[in-house]
Amino acid sequence: MALSSPKRTPLSDQVIAQLRAQITSGEWPVGSRIPTEAALVEQLGVARNTVREAVRALAHNGLLDIRQGSGTYVLAASELAGVMHRRFADADRAQVAELRTTLETAAAGLAAARRTDRDLDLMDSALARREDAWRSGNAEDFVQADAAFHHSVVAAAHNDVLAALYADLGEVTRALLRHDVGPELVPERYLGHDDIIDAIRARDAQRASYEAGRAIGACDPER
Numbered sequence: 364m365a366l367s368s369p370k371r372t373p374l375s376d377q378v379i380a381q382l383r384a385q386i387t388s389g390e391w392p393v394g395s396r397i398p399t400e401a402a403l404v405e406q407l408g409v410a411r412n413t414v415r416e417a418v419r420a421l422a423h424n425g426l427l428d429i430r431q432g433s434g435t436y437v438l439a440a441s442e443l444a445g446v447m448h449r450r451f452a453d454a455d456r457a458q459v460a461e462l463r464t465t466l467e468t469a470a471a472g473l474a475a476a477r478r479t480d481r482d483l484d485l486m487d488s489a490l491a492r493r494e495d496a497w498r499s500g501n502a503e504d505f506v507q508a509d510a511a512f513h514h515s516v517v518a519a520a521h522n523d524v525l526a527a528l529y530a531d532l533g534e535v536t537r538a539l540l541r542h543d544v545g546p547e548l549v550p551e552r553y554l555g556h557d558d559i560i561d562a563i564r565a566r567d568a569q570r571a572s573y574e575a576g577r578a579i580g581a582c583d584p585e586r
Contacts (some may be wrong), residue, residue, distance in 0.1 A: 378409055378417035386426055386437055393533060394507045396434045417450070425449055439534050449499040459539050464579045466529055467513060471559060471575035473520035475568040482519035486560050493556065502548055506541050512556060516575070519563065554578060561562040 364475045382403075385391050398406065403414045416436055421427045425445015428438040439445040451459065474482065489512040496508035510533060556578055562571035 364415055368424045374409060374414045375413050378407060378413055379420050381407065382417055383426065387440055389440070391437050392507075393437050393440055393537075395501065396436050399434070412539055433489040439531075441531060444531040444533060447531050447536075451532075452538070454535075456489055456539060456542065459535060460579060462532070463536050463539065466525065466532075467478070467516065467579060469582050470517040470522075470525060470529070470575045471563065471571040472495075472568040473522060473525075474516055475563045475566050475571040477521045478519045478563050478566075483560070484518060486515045490560060497548060499551055500548055502544050502546055503541075505548060506537055506544060509540060510537050510550070512541075516559065516563070517564040532543070 382397075385397075389473075391397050397403075400411060400414055400418070403418075404411050407414065418429065422429050422435070424442045425439050425448055426435045426437065430436060431562065432538060434443075439448055466542065491506075493505070493508040493512045496505040513536075514533070517526055520526070556574075558574040559571060559578060562574050
């Protein structure tokens with residue numbers, strides 16, 4: 364449906380809001396490529412310059428990444444996540460790993476105490492997608508699937524503040540994993556995450572935290 368232009372609201376602001384909604388709703392997941400400029404012009408019924416201005420604004424806010432010759436990709440699901448990515452892009456990797464360990468071990472312990480059957484189903488599904496991504500041999504697909512699995516564990520902790528903070532740090536932690544995994548998947552470095560779910564399923568908080576921390580430590584060959 365073409366966007367109208369109500370009084371006192373620039374058309375570009377409406378387009379920005381529309382594109383932002385498609386990002387924050389998950390319709391365009393982090394890491395995915397958004398439709399081409401021509402497709403957005405047709406979809407929204409606005410001029411090419413308006414679409415271009417909106418895309419550039421969202422790139423400036425850290426939500427989109429414009430890659431010449433490749434397209435435009437979703438970098439973060441919120442402006443705060445974009446700010447986090449820019450703020451910590453050059454942070455020491457060991458310190459980022461320590462932060463990730465702190466958050467994920469705490470979340471796994473809480474998940475063991477609070478998880479529901481629905482949480483277990485979601486974690487099982489996320490784990491299956493992670494394993495499928497590894498078998499596909501595509502490193503970026505695996506990074507995204509691994510991140511989604513760990514997000515499902517954090518969600519099972521049922522702490523909205525922790526979940527929001529973890530989501531806002533998503534691209535920071537994905538960049539860490541992307542570095543550790545490298546451009547190609549190496550079979551001998553694969554680490555299954557069944558033990559994390561098994562501990563959460565058994566409501567063993569101590570073991571769940573341990574397994575979550577062990578998984579992060581095993582990702583980095585330099586540690």
